[in-house]
Amino acid sequence: MAELVQQLINGLTLGGIYALIALGYTMVYGIIQLINFAHGDILMVAAYVAFFAITVLKVGVVPALVLAVVFCALLGVAIERIAYKPLRQAPRLAALITAIGVSLFLENGGLWLLGTDFRSFPPGTVNNYTYTLLGGTVRITSMQLLILALTLLVMVILQYIVHYTKVGKAMRAVAYDKEAAALMGINVDSVVSVTFALGSAFAAVAGVLWGLYYNTVHPLMGLMPGLKAFVAAVIGGIGIIPGAMAGGFFLGIIEALVSGYGSSELRDPVVFILLILVLLFRPAGLLGKDTVEKV
Amino acid sequence: MALLETKDLTLAFGGLAAVSGVNLTIGEGELVGLIGPNGAGKTTVFNLLTGIYRPQRGDILWQGRSLVGLRPFQITQLGLARTFQNIRLFGELTVLDNIAISFHWHSRYSLLGAVLRLPSYYRHEGEMRRRAEELLELFGLKQYAQEKAKNLPYGEQRRLEIARALAARPRLLLLDEPAAGMNPQETQALMDFIRWLRQEFSLSILLIEHDMSMVMNLCERIYALDYGQVIAEGPPGEIRRHPRVIEAYLGEEVALALAGA
Amino acid sequence: MGYFRSKNIAIFLVIIGIYFAVDWLLEEGIITKFQQVNLMLLGINVILATSLNLIVGFTGQLALGHAGFMAIGAYVATIFTVKLGQPFALALAVGSLAAALAGVLIGLPTLRLRGDYLAIATLGFGEIIRGLAVNIEYVGGAAGIMGIPRLTTWPWLYAMTVLTVVAIKNFINSTHGRACLAVRENEIAAEAMGINTTYYKVLAFTLGAFFGGLAGGLYAHYFYLIQPSTFSFLRSFDILVMVVLGGMGSLTGSVIAAAAITLVNALLQDLALLRMVIYAALLVAVMIFRPQGLMGNKELTLNILRPRGGADRGIVGD
Ligand SMILES: Nc1ncnc2c1ncn2[C@@H]1O[C@H](COP(=O)(O)OP(=O)(O)O)[C@@H](O)[C@H]1O
Ligand SMILES: [Mg+2]
Numbered sequence: 012m013a014e015l016v017q018q019l020i021n022g023l024t025l026g027g028i029y030a031l032i033a034l035g036y037t038m039v040y041g042i043i044q045l046i047n048f049a050h051g052d053i054l055m056v057a058a059y060v061a062f063f064a065i066t067v068l069k070v071g072v073v074p075a076l077v078l079a080v081v082f083c084a085l086l087g088v089a090i091e092r093i094a095y096k097p098l099r100q101a102p103r104l105a106a107l108i109t110a111i112g113v114s115l116f117l118e119n120g121g122l123w124l125l126g127t128d129f130r131s132f133p134p135g136t137v138n139n140y141t142y143t144l145l146g147g148t149v150r151i152t153s154m155q156l157l158i159l160a161l162t163l164l165v166m167v168i169l170q171y172i173v174h175y176t177k178v179g180k181a182m183r184a185v186a187y188d189k190e191a192a193a194l195m196g197i198n199v200d201s202v203v204s205v206t207f208a209l210g211s212a213f214a215a216v217a218g219v220l221w222g223l224y225y226n227t228v229h230p231l232m233g234l235m236p237g238l239k240a241f242v243a244a245v246i247g248g249i250g251i252i253p254g255a256m257a258g259g260f261f262l263g264i265i266e267a268l269v270s271g272y273g274s275s276e277l278r279d280p281v282v283f284i285l286l287i288l289v290l291l292f293r294p295a296g297l298l299g300k301d302t303v304e305k306v
Numbered sequence: 307m308a309l310l311e312t313k314d315l316t317l318a319f320g321g322l323a324a325v326s327g328v329n330l331t332i333g334e335g336e337l338v339g340l341i342g343p344n345g346a347g348k349t350t351v352f353n354l355l356t357g358i359y360r361p362q363r364g365d366i367l368w369q370g371r372s373l374v375g376l377r378p379f380q381i382t383q384l385g386l387a388r389t390f391q392n393i394r395l396f397g398e399l400t401v402l403d404n405i406a407i408s409f410h411w412h413s414r415y416s417l418l419g420a421v422l423r424l425p426s427y428y429r430h431e432g433e434m435r436r437r438a439e440e441l442l443e444l445f446g447l448k449q450y451a452q453e454k455a456k457n458l459p460y461g462e463q464r465r466l467e468i469a470r471a472l473a474a475r476p477r478l479l480l481l482d483e484p485a486a487g488m489n490p491q492e493t494q495a496l497m498d499f500i501r502w503l504r505q506e507f508s509l510s511i512l513l514i515e516h517d518m519s520m521v522m523n524l525c526e527r528i529y530a531l532d533y534g535q536v537i538a539e540g541p542p543g544e545i546r547r548h549p550r551v552i553e554a555y556l557g558e559e560v561a562l563a564l565a566g567a
Numbered sequence: 568m569g570y571f572r573s574k575n576i577a578i579f580l581v582i583i584g585i586y587f588a589v590d591w592l593l594e595e596g597i598i599t600k601f602q603q604v605n606l607m608l609l610g611i612n613v614i615l616a617t618s619l620n621l622i623v624g625f626t627g628q629l630a631l632g633h634a635g636f637m638a639i640g641a642y643v644a645t646i647f648t649v650k651l652g653q654p655f656a657l658a659l660a661v662g663s664l665a666a667a668l669a670g671v672l673i674g675l676p677t678l679r680l681r682g683d684y685l686a687i688a689t690l691g692f693g694e695i696i697r698g699l700a701v702n703i704e705y706v707g708g709a710a711g712i713m714g715i716p717r718l719t720t721w722p723w724l725y726a727m728t729v730l731t732v733v734a735i736k737n738f739i740n741s742t743h744g745r746a747c748l749a750v751r752e753n754e755i756a757a758e759a760m761g762i763n764t765t766y767y768k769v770l771a772f773t774l775g776a777f778f779g780g781l782a783g784g785l786y787a788h789y790f791y792l793i794q795p796s797t798f799s800f801l802r803s804f805d806i807l808v809m810v811v812l813g814g815m816g817s818l819t820g821s822v823i824a825a826a827a828i829t830l831v832n833a834l835l836q837d838l839a840l841l842r843m844v845i846y847a848a849l850l851v852a853v854m855i856f857r858p859q860g861l862m863g864n865k866e867l868t869l870n871i872l873r874p875r876g877g878a879d880r881g882i883v884g885d
Contacts, residue, residue: 046683097855103682104629105858108811111804112850119843238694238800245687276709280698283691290688291676356759382761390759396752398816398864399745407749410742411761417770420741421734427741434742474761 013148018271019264024155024224026263027162031217032240033247033255034169035087035210041186041250042206043099048110049090051237052117053211057083057218058228059125065136072137072223080215087211088204096200114237121230129227137223158220165213166256173252178205186250239266242286248296257298307370309334309510310386310478314364315354324350326534327364330512332478337504337511339521341545342531343554348514349391351531352480355512356388357381383411387476389467391483391514397456401447401466404455405438408473413437438473445469461492472503478510479503485517493517497524522546530554586725593721605833607719607789610728611782612825616809617735617818618778623807624815624864625739626771627751628678629686632693633779633806636666638798639696640780641787645712648788650705655718659727659784666780667773669696674772678765693803700795711794712787719789727785731778736818738774747771751816812853812860820862 032054039047057079064075094113098106140153173179184192185202193199221236222228239262247258262282269278289297308331315328325347332338340348353359355366357378366373373381387408396404413434415426442448445465450458455466464484471479481500485493497520504511515521521528522542530538530545532554538545545551589606592598598606619633644662647653653661677688701709738744746767749757758764787793805828813824831849835842853860 044683046686094851094855098858101854101858104623104811104815105854107629107686108808109851109854111808112847112854114847115804116844116847116851119840119847123840123844242687242691245684249683274702276702277698280695280702283694283698286691287677287688287695290680290684290691294680294684358755358759377763377765378755378758379761379763382759387761388759390756394753394756394759396749396756398752399748403745403748406742407745407757407762408760410746410749414742417738417743420743421737423737430742470760 013145014271016145016149018267020149020151020155021271022264022267023260024158024263025266026243026260027158028217028221028224028236028259029240029243029263030256030259031162031165031213031220032236033244033259034165034252035214036241036244037247037249037252037255038182038206038210040244041252042182042203043095043106044103045095045106045110046241047095047210048107048237048241049113049117050210050214051233051235051240052114052121053083053087053214053233054218054221054236055121055228055230055233056086056117057215058222058232059121060215061219061222062130062132062228065132076216076219079219080212083215083218084208084212087207087214091203091207096203118231118234125230127230129229131226131228132223154224158224161216161220165216169209169213169252172209178202182206239282242282246286246289246296248299251296251298254296254298258296261297308332308367309336309369310355310512311367312351312355312364313367315351315361315366316363317350317354317359317361323534325354325361328531328534328536330529330536332510332512335504335508335510336527337500337513337525339525339528339542340512340514340531341516341518341521341528341551344516346531346554347534348531349482350534352388352482352514355381355480356386379411382474382476385475385477386480387471387474387478388480389464389471389482389484391486393463393467395455395463395466395470398454400452401442401455401458402435402438402451404466404470405441405473406434408470409434409437412475441469441473460487464488468503472507476509478512480512480514482514483516484513485515485520493520496520500524582729586722589725590721601836602833605829606721607724607785609826609829610724611786611789612806612809612829613728613822614731614778614782614785615806616813616821616825617732618775618782619806620810620813620815620818620821621735621739621747621778622771622775623810624817624821625744625751626747626768628768628772629682630689630772630775631686631800631803631807632673632689632691632696633775634798634800634802635689635693635696636669636776636779637783637786637802638693638700638793638795639666639669639776640783641793641798642700642706642712642783643780644784645715645787645793646706648718649712649715655723655788658788659781662784663777663780666783667777669780670773670776671769674769674776675765678768678772690800690803693798693800697795697798700798707794709795711792711797713792715787715791715793717789717791719785724785724789727781731781732818732822735774735778739818743767743770748816808850812850814860814862814864816864817860817862817866819867820860820865823867824861 032051035050036047039045060079060082061075064070064078065072090113094109095106098109137154142151143149144151173182181192181197181202182205184195184197185199189199221232240259243258243262244255246261247254247256265285266278266282269281293299310332312328312330315325317325328351340351342348350359354361357373357376361374368384368386396407413430415430418424419426439448439451442451447462447466447469450462455463458466468481468484485496488496500511501524503509513521513525525542528540528542528545529536530548530551537550537554538548593603615633615637619630622628622630640662643665644658647658647661648655673692677685680688700706706712746757746762749760749762750764750767754764809824809828810821812828813820831846832842835845838845
């Protein structure tokens with residue numbers, strides 16, 4: 012029982028981070044139907060920005076986080092403007108390859124500039140307390156609480172933006188029908204930019220948290236979390252915001268349970284088997300709706 | 307026995323009954339029309355007949371044998387071929403290849419014959435090419451044989467759709483608004499052509515058409531559909547005067563054409 | 568008509584000529600060790616790119632798991648030579664067949680999916696294969712298998728590369744290949760014209776997997792060592808990049824792109840990490856300025872000087 016609770020706590024923490032990353036995938040897909048493979052690497056950039064802010068600029072965690080978020084939001088917008096926008100009318104695959112190219116660029120640019128070393132934050136960057144529950148059998152750290160709190164906060168903010176602000180309404184309109192939205196006077200380009208800015212900002216939050224939680228940064232650190240978060244978005248139903256959240260938590264918990272009760276080597280195959288099962292039996296994802304193609 | 311018969315054919319999309327309780331009969335060699343205002347469910351009937359959608363209720367009998375549950379390619383191989391209202395050619399392929407693809411299922415050589423280029427490959431490919439060219443000749447499309455289908459003028463694309471369906475050797479040809487977008491002269495020519503096709507290939511034809519004068523002149527029997535239901539059935543003379551048909555078309559300019567036709 | 572047209576004879580002579588020319592250069596030691604490695608990679612990449620093009624470019628099924636088929640071919644062939652002491656030819660054949668079988672097994676359920684969803688499912692499949700290899704002690708787990716004998720020689724590599732390209736070309740230019748093209752162009756219309764689209768999708772997938780497996784077997788027996796990480800989704804991306812750069816639906820495009828990428832990689836070798844940065848930037852630039860790839864869906868043929876029709880994939884009654 013205690014073991015189960017412990018794994019659930021670990022799973023929720025990991026899932027929260029996945030959910031944060033998955034939001035960006037799903038928002039971008041919803042708006043321009045692009046699998047933005049470079050999204051995971053934004054996470055890496057954010058972790059490095061925070062790392063250098065803390066080690067070189069000697070600022071605290073919160074300013075470092077803010078800096079990373081702002082930097083990545085701008086980076087996301089720049090990537091979209093430079094690499095994806097020229098390809099909006101091109102075949103879908105061209106855009107997908109471009110996303111792969113951007114991802115390779117960020118990863119290898121990172122390796123080239125920053126080297127292949129793993130780096131750690133200086134000791135005491137965050138004060139990590141451990142709380143025990145259930146008579147000392149279950150442990151939860153302040154870092155985990157912070158991750159959960161920040162994740163929930165981001166989700167509330169996003170829900171607010173999407174449902175109660177003008178730009179959120181514009182986003183939903185563009186996701187529903189780009190041409191019609193443009194005809195209604197919505198500036199599609201700026202909506203796409205806002206989407207990339209928001210998605211990248213969330214990924215930045217995830218990246219900083221990830222770096223602090225595992226206490227390492229590395230140029231390829233975005234690869235696996237990016238892929239997993241993408242899987243989470245698909246499992247939840249790509250293009251659906253609550254789906255990304257549900258998928259993220261679901262995946263995090265599954266991973267924690269497999270690692271805890273099975274072996275951590277089995278974690279990745281299980282995730283991908285799960286992905287294929289979901290695609291086969293609910294192709295539109297757990298929260299998605301199936302549609303019949305009109306002939 | 308009728309060539310094709312549907313019994314109580316029904317399909318709804320969500321709450322919308324696109325086709326409900328439709329009974330059709332098509333005899334050997336008949337030319338039957340299917341009319342109805344936009345959204346009446348005509349194309350959906352075609353999609354049901356050709357296996358693209360599966361009926362929620364009812365049955366489709368082909369010479370007494372049920373087609374329900376068969377895949378579209380199996381239905382085509384039994385002898386039903388169709389055209390599409392929204393043209394669905396193989397755009398990046400040549401006109402000749404568009405035709406050859408319909409020959410595929412009845413003029414086969416093995417995979418091994420293809421990869422090893424055995425004599426069967428050369429024999430069959432030569433034969434397919436010859437027959438495809440013949441068909442293009444008949445349809446007046448021969449000069450386009452090596453063009454990409456997407457580069458053809460609109461009218462020629464419509465004609466290629468029919469040629470391609472015919473290459474699949476149907477006994478029953480389903481035409482979905484073949485005259486859409488044509489001017490009166492072209493429509494007239496198409497009518498003559500359809501009559502000639504039917505003779506030449508001893509076809510039965512089920513024709514969806516918006517152009518009333520065309521259906522009235524061409525078809526021996528007509529079914530009128532509205533809101534997914536058959537509201538009238540009979541020879542052109544009866545359909546033209548049928549009060550429910552006139553009512554269904556009221557408000558559409560077709561009503562005028564109908565009165566005048 | 569038939570085999571003995573002057574064009575076929577000319578092509579045959581060129582193919583034989585290239586073989587003996589390179590063989591001579593190798594004998595004389597004019598081709599350096601480093602160039603030799605890249606020559607082998609080039610052949611393997613040609614096999615990978617053309618076989619993936621069959622699936623993605625000609626049949627229109629976006630698959631991101633080609634490295635998985637390569638892994639199966641590599642592992643199974645290696646088991647046959649290293650663990651079971653079987654001859655190389657048998658090992659390659661069994662490895663390719665195993666990959667083809669995996670192609671059927673994964674193709675049947677997943678090919679119902681369309682576009683991006685198929686891409687995701689096949690990507691997942693590739694990662695599952697890799698994950699399984701990590702978990703199977705018999706094949707060395709994450710450490711992989713070392714000390715594989717170098718059995719992939721120039722004659723083997725060249726023969727297999729030519730065989731793959733010719734087989735795929737002949738397949739595409741047949742009624743079966745046209746059925747695949749029809750699936751790509753319009754699946755619903757293809758089905759309505761009597762084509763069993765499921766069969767042809769699975770067939771393309773199976774053939775592509777077969778040759779992907781062949782490339783894996785050749786790879787394993789040249790580079791001494793295979794590890795699960797060799798076959799990650801990044802390698803699938805690499806192969807897809809070759810297909811798209813060359814032009815989807817252009818076999819000659821795939822050959823040229825595979826060769827070009829291998830060469831560029833070799834030429835930039837000294838730049839080490841910067842090489843990959845340049846490669847990535849080039850990739851993005853090419854996509855922005857020529858999204859249809861080098862060749863579009865046209866083929867480079869001996870008749871390029873003929874004004875039109877040379878590139879047509881019409882019925883090849885010739
Ligand atoms: N795949 C589908 N999903 C949802 N609704 C559909 C689909 N196909 C057709 N419909 C609806 O069914 C009705 C009949 O359509 P259709 O058969 O195309 O009409 P017609 O060909 O007579 O103009 C229309 O209201 C149409 O919107
Ligand atoms: Mg219609």
